[in-house]
Amino acid sequence: MDSQKELPMKWGESYATPPSFRDRLFDKAFRGMAYIFTTLTIVLLAYILFEIGGKAIPAMQKYGLNLLVSTQWDVNQNIFGILPEIWGTLYSALFALVVGGVFGVAIAIFLTQDFLPHKIEIVLKNIIEMLAAIPSVVYGLWGIFVLIPIIRPFANFLHAYFGWVPFFGTELSGPGLFPGALVLSIMILPTVAAVSQDAFRAIPYKTKEAVYGMGATRWEAILRVMLPTASGGIFGALVLGFGRALGETMALAMLVGNSNQISLSLFSPANTLAALLALNFPEAGTTEVEVLMFAAIVLLVITLVVNVVGQLIINYSQPGGAKR
Numbered sequence: 001m002d003s004q005k006e007l008p009m010k011w012g013e014s015y016a017t018p019p020s021f022r023d024r025l026f027d028k029a030f031r032g033m034a035y036i037f038t039t040l041t042i043v044l045l046a047y048i049l050f051e052i053g054g055k056a057i058p059a060m061q062k063y064g065l066n067l068l069v070s071t072q073w074d075v076n077q078n079i080f081g082i083l084p085e086i087w088g089t090l091y092s093a094l095f096a097l098v099v100g101g102v103f104g105v106a107i108a109i110f111l112t113q114d115f116l117p118h119k120i121e122i123v124l125k126n127i128i129e130m131l132a133a134i135p136s137v138v139y140g141l142w143g144i145f146v147l148i149p150i151i152r153p154f155a156n157f158l159h160a161y162f163g164w165v166p167f168f169g170t171e172l173s174g175p176g177l178f179p180g181a182l183v184l185s186i187m188i189l190p191t192v193a194a195v196s197q198d199a200f201r202a203i204p205y206k207t208k209e210a211v212y213g214m215g216a217t218r219w220e221a222i223l224r225v226m227l228p229t230a231s232g233g234i235f236g237a238l239v240l241g242f243g244r245a246l247g248e249t250m251a252l253a254m255l256v257g258n259s260n261q262i263s264l265s266l267f268s269p270a271n272t273l274a275a276l277l278a279l280n281f282p283e284a285g286t287t288e289v290e291v292l293m294f295a296a297i298v299l300l301v302i303t304l305v306v307n308v309v310g311q312l313i314i315n316y317s318q319p320g321g322a323k324r
Contacts, residue, residue, distance in 0.1 A: 088271045143182075
């Protein structure tokens with residue numbers, strides 16, 4: 001037994017040892033690789049902007065800002081306007097963010113705040129994450145053959161009795177903004193739920209113990225302590241989900257209706273920038289390709305602005321974030 005006792009440390013001895021030559025070499029190599037991959041990412045982004053921007057310059061010079069405020073798209077007369085597509089992109093993404101965001105945060109609370117046994121939490125978490133692995137074309141087919149027939153009676157009921165509300169101003173005859181945005185909300189759900197779960201799990205367990213120790217109920221602890229503490233991570237999850245919704249292409253191209261109009265009605269056909277690019281690019285002539293490249297630049301700028309503004313809000317909402 002005496003041989004297992006730890007010998008007392010002598011003066012000047014320490015368990016801590018300075019990094020070896022191998023450790024320092026590994027640190028330098030890792031730092032160098034990080035710089036290289038960061039630089040390559042910036043170079044790749046610059047190359048993409050150069051390629052798309054170079055091909056969009058003729059359309060920028062010819063149409064300018066008129067392309068952004070015009071609503072007509074006539075290839076035969078070389079008249080182009082993408083305002084309905086900008087409206088459809090933002091409208092569908094915001095609707096998907098509201099639905100997918102609410103359900104995603106609720107799922108994160110449900111899976112992290114001890115509502116379920118641990119094994120069932122793992123199963124549900126894996127099922128939700130599997131939604132991210134389903135191809136968008138499968139979502140599109142599911143929307144056409146399953147979702148639209150299910151929601152059409154309810155949508156037409158809303159139009160019949162609440163048609164005076166601008167959001168229900170038209171009937172749902174088939175593809176439209178509502179089924180497209182619903183599918184979009186399901187597609188962003190895994191991203192919002194996963195990142196929000198990480199935000200909740202990053203809260204020290206002692207925080208929860210301290211709240212319960214003060215006599216708070218479960219929902220008081222969740223609403224007054226856990227949600228505000230995890231708000232930065234949750235907002236980051238919503239920004240990621242919104243960015244994903246803005247750029248989604250195939251499912252919306254199949255479900256949104258591809259109509260060049262602006263309407264507040266959720267049941268009317270619409271179009272998005274990504275769907276416009278996917279559907280028109282294969283058969284586009286030289287002039288139309290230049291216009292589509294201009295539209296791609298607009299979509300890129302919208303996505304970039306959303307991510308930058310979201311990151312700034314996250315930084316300023318955290319303690320000491322304004323000084324970063």
